[in-house]
Amino acid sequence: MYRIIHKEILSESVKLFIVEAPVVARKARAGQFVIVRNDEYGERIPLTIADYDSEAGTITLIFQEVGKSTMQMGTFEVGDSYENIAGPLGHATEIENYGKVVMVGGGVGIAPIFPITRALKQAGNQVISIIGARSKELLFWEGRMQEYSDELIVCTDDGSAGRKALVTEPLKEVLEANRDAAKVWAIGPAIMMKFTCLTTKPFNVPTIVSLNTVMVDGTGMCGGCRVAMEGGARFVCVDGPEFDGHIVDWDILLERMSFYRSEEQLATKQWLDHQCKLDKAAEAAE
Amino acid sequence: MPQKKINPTRTPMPEQPAKERIRNFNEVTHGYSEEMAVNEAIRCLQCARPTCIQGCPVNIDIPRFLAHVANQEFQDAIDVIKKTNCLPAITGRVCPQENQCEGVCVLAKKYEPVAIGRVERFVADWEAEHGKPAAVNPAKPSGKKAAVIGAGPAGLTAAADLAKKGHQVTVFEALHKAGGVLSYGIPDFRLPTDVVRREVDYVTSLGVEIKKDFVVGMAATIDELLEEYDAIFIGTGAGLPWFLGLPGENLGGVYSANEYLTRSNLMKAYLFPKYDTPIAIGERVITIGGGNTAMDAARTALRLGARDSIIVYRRSKAEMPARAEEVEHAGQEGVQFHFLTSPVAYHGQKGRVQSLECIKNELGEPDASGRRRPVPVEGSNFQIEADVIIVAIGQSPSPIIAKTTQIDTGKGGILLVDKETMKTSKKGVFAGGDIITGGATVILAMGQAKIAAAAMDEYLRTGIWEKAEEADTESA
Ligand SMILES: Cc1cc2nc3c(=O)[nH]c(=O)nc-3n(C[C@H](O)[C@H](O)[C@H](O)COP(=O)(O)OP(=O)(O)OC[C@H]3O[C@@H](n4cnc5c(N)ncnc54)[C@H](O)[C@@H]3O)c2cc1C
Numbered sequence: 001m002y003r004i005i006h007k008e009i010l011s012e013s014v015k016l017f018i019v020e021a022p023v024v025a026r027k028a029r030a031g032q033f034v035i036v037r038n039d040e041y042g043e044r045i046p047l048t049i050a051d052y053d054s055e056a057g058t059i060t061l062i063f064q065e066v067g068k069s070t071m072q073m074g075t076f077e078v079g080d081s082y083e084n085i086a087g088p089l090g091h092a093t094e095i096e097n098y099g100k101v102v103m104v105g106g107g108v109g110i111a112p113i114f115p116i117t118r119a120l121k122q123a124g125n126q127v128i129s130i131i132g133a134r135s136k137e138l139l140f141w142e143g144r145m146q147e148y149s150d151e152l153i154v155c156t157d158d159g160s161a162g163r164k165a166l167v168t169e170p171l172k173e174v175l176e177a178n179r180d181a182a183k184v185w186a187i188g189p190a191i192m193m194k195f196t197c198l199t200t201k202p203f204n205v206p207t208i209v210s211l212n213t214v215m216v217d218g219t220g221m222c223g224g225c226r227v228a229m230e231g232g233a234r235f236v237c238v239d240g241p242e243f244d245g246h247i248v249d250w251d252i253l254l255e256r257m258s259f260y261r262s263e264e265q266l267a268t269k270q271w272l273d274h275q276c277k278l279d280k281a282a283e284a285a286e
Numbered sequence: 287m288p289q290k291k292i293n294p295t296r297t298p299m300p301e302q303p304a305k306e307r308i309r310n311f312n313e314v315t316h317g318y319s320e321e322m323a324v325n326e327a328i329r330c331l332q333c334a335r336p337t338c339i340q341g342c343p344v345n346i347d348i349p350r351f352l353a354h355v356a357n358q359e360f361q362d363a364i365d366v367i368k369k370t371n372c373l374p375a376i377t378g379r380v381c382p383q384e385n386q387c388e389g390v391c392v393l394a395k396k397y398e399p400v401a402i403g404r405v406e407r408f409v410a411d412w413e414a415e416h417g418k419p420a421a422v423n424p425a426k427p428s429g430k431k432a433a434v435i436g437a438g439p440a441g442l443t444a445a446a447d448l449a450k451k452g453h454q455v456t457v458f459e460a461l462h463k464a465g466g467v468l469s470y471g472i473p474d475f476r477l478p479t480d481v482v483r484r485e486v487d488y489v490t491s492l493g494v495e496i497k498k499d500f501v502v503g504m505a506a507t508i509d510e511l512l513e514e515y516d517a518i519f520i521g522t523g524a525g526l527p528w529f530l531g532l533p534g535e536n537l538g539g540v541y542s543a544n545e546y547l548t549r550s551n552l553m554k555a556y557l558f559p560k561y562d563t564p565i566a567i568g569e570r571v572i573t574i575g576g577g578n579t580a581m582d583a584a585r586t587a588l589r590l591g592a593r594d595s596i597i598v599y600r601r602s603k604a605e606m607p608a609r610a611e612e613v614e615h616a617g618q619e620g621v622q623f624h625f626l627t628s629p630v631a632y633h634g635q636k637g638r639v640q641s642l643e644c645i646k647n648e649l650g651e652p653d654a655s656g657r658r659r660p661v662p663v664e665g666s667n668f669q670i671e672a673d674v675i676i677v678a679i680g681q682s683p684s685p686i687i688a689k690t691t692q693i694d695t696g697k698g699g700i701l702l703v704d705k706e707t708m709k710t711s712k713k714g715v716f717a718g719g720d721i722i723t724g725g726a727t728v729i730l731a732m733g734q735a736k737i738a739a740a741a742m743d744e745y746l747r748t749g750i751w752e753k754a755e756e757a758d759t760e761s762a
């Protein structure tokens with residue numbers, strides 16, 4: 001069992017756990033992920049390793065409540081345990097001194113972009129970071145990102161914090177002003193990564209994205225995570241999760257990601273109804 | 287030998303009627319009663335020079351155990367089997383007996399062969415119900431530690447044999463459940479979860495520790511494990527699914543058989559939303575392939591609620607590699623077969639698959655496998671509508687282990703071993719099962735694991751590792 005020893009609410013729907021997982025913590029590196037299962041009925045869900053402490057034997061997981069499984073996870077408290085955590089999985093980010101790099105994190109993607117930002121900064125890079133979310137309530141970790149960035153641009157779709165813009169707008173300006181940018185990292189919703197890649201393409205800057213597709217095993221056994229790209233399909237769990245965003249077929253990826261939408265809605269509705277009943281029962285008992 | 291009158295036909299297997307069983311995931315066959323098992327066992331001629339033993343990859347003394355069954359000495363029968371086969375409830379259900387023991391049964395020349403597999407299954411199930419709890423005679427601890435990678439039939443067999451010899455054994459398994467293909471691949475209606483659990487429990491009762499959620503190569507490499515363990519057995523199977531590489535293959539609704547079966551069996555998607563993992567319930571489901579995996583997928587589709595389940599296979603019925611019983615059961619259940627048909631493209635809209643474009647084949651000259659090669663008939667293209675398509679054309683070993691350590695590999699990423707000892711090119715490391723052959727069978731995996739465990743025991747006791755440089759360089 002993998003016990004939760006710390007819980008933090010980062011934003012309206014984004015939560016952070018520090019979890020005991022010594023086997024994972026010992027080997028984890030920035031860019032890798034784990035597969036977790038809430039309980040014996042749970043599905044296998046990939047989550048990025050947002051941070052790790054090999055001495056304490058813990059890892060940090062951050063997730064956004066988007067469906068039944070993540071909502072259930074959100075109800076876990078300190079002392080509760082995950083049924084399973086397997087990892088670290090996937091390739092780690094290739095950390096080097098590239099010179100000048102631009103980091104783009106959208107929504108819950110700010111969590112995985114942070115350890116990469118920190119590692120790149122520590123490797124001597126000059127780091128320009130852009131983080132964005134729909135609104136102020138969904139933003140987090142401006143402080144941590146600031147600490148490891150030479151320049152930080154914050155934006156929200158509704159202008160409730162930082163600049164009122166999508167991340168691609170400041171990104172274009174940054175690239176225009178910094179023709180020497182060697183590499184861009186972009187992590188966030190697939191649609192954001194798609195448009196980030198379209199923005200960087202004319203500048204010819206290599207752009208690394210971290211894909212978060214549907215997965216089952218996470219070890220290369222099912223092919224459910226496959227993504228079409230130039231040169232043929234690749235498995236995100238073993239060939240990735242980071243890829244050159246300019247060769248990904250984003251439209252197929254977006255379609256595959258919404259394949260189970262109606263099933264997800266059904267499971268979410270059942271979960272919410274169930275929670276609602278529990279709340280009512282608790283009220284009645286009082 | 288006294289003349290006895292032999293029943294020319296084998297005792298029929300009681301089973302759920304096809305109409306009923308396609309609505310549930312319960313086991314198709316009920317298994318023999320004591321009376322049926324005895325009736326079947328007395329059909330054995332007790333040949334002086336039995337051919338069936340050679341036909342069995344683990345050389346079970348078949349006439350002996352059948353003689354015990356004929357005398358209603360069921361405990362003695364299971365004891366004979368367990369000498370060389372630690373998972374009889376499983377092999378009795380899933381071995382391709384028609385190509386093994388039953389295929390060479392002398393009776394088969396004139397009549398139907400003895401239903402050896404069915405009797406084997408009977409005694410294994412009898413033991414689970416009535417038998418004395420397996421006597422665990424703990425061997426004197428050897429003080430040596432062995433690691434086993436993968437909890438499939440190969441890994442479980444090696445672990446059991448090593449534990450019986452007194453070694454301290456730890457099994458590392460990537461998934462959250464032990465059993466390998468037995469847990470994630472073969473459906474409950476053919477091999478119930480409880481049967482697998484029973485066998486896994488037996489292995490742990492020997493003192494074997496199973497560490498789940500542990501992906502070797504990622505959480506620790508083989509070299510790191512060698513610092514802590516005196517020897518390692520690799521039984522990681524052939525888990526990497528093949529795709530056809532045809533246009534449209536990444537449309538939603540196109541699954542590898544591994545994914546489809548894993549969702550249904552391991553993750554229990556057939557009980558969604560009680561279990562969280564979803565699966566697409568197709569109206570019309572096509573499965574591409576002709577092996578056990580394809581039969582399992584096509585029959586699972588029916589049980590999930592498909593109206594039509596269609597197999598597309600490029601050769602003819604005679605060449606299908608699936609167990610005869612599975613093909614027969616699939617037919618009874620209404621699975622439709624398109625033989626001599628090859629897929630050429632998937633078509634769909636809005637990211638969802640809608641049909642499979644196929645081409646007709648003729649049988650040409652025999653190919654390398656000795657089977658007649660399918661040759662496409664130009665211009666014979668046609669479409670089959672489907673909202674779920676399952677690719678079940680085979681699989682090869684996952685490269686995770688080979689990529690993270692220095693070890694010799696052959697065609698398709700199999701590990702190269704010395705066939706006499708199952709030693710790999712790496713000192714202290716042995717391998718067996720699908721990882722050295724590519725997709726094969728449960729019983730072959732177990733047979734190789736037994737050879738490996740014996741050689742490992744010797745290595746652990748003596749520390750002598752010779753012949754490493756002669757590692758077999760031919761691929762299987
Ligand atoms: C759907 C299907 C139906 C089949 N039907 C039959 C049948 O009827 N009869 C028959 O005889 N054979 C059948 N087979 C074939 C048979 O299942 C295999 O030959 C057999 O399971 C091989 O055993 P194994 O132990 O080598 O590998 P597996 O059963 O594949 O087990 C390997 C185990 O290793 C684990 N693993 C892999 N990589 C790692 C890693 N890096 N670290 C830790 N663990 C790892 C896997 O998770 C798995 O649990 C079928 C196969 C399939 C897929």
Ligand code: FES
Pocket residue numbers: 214215216217218219220221222223224225226235236237238
């Ligand atoms: S998640 Fe199964 S292959 Fe990647």
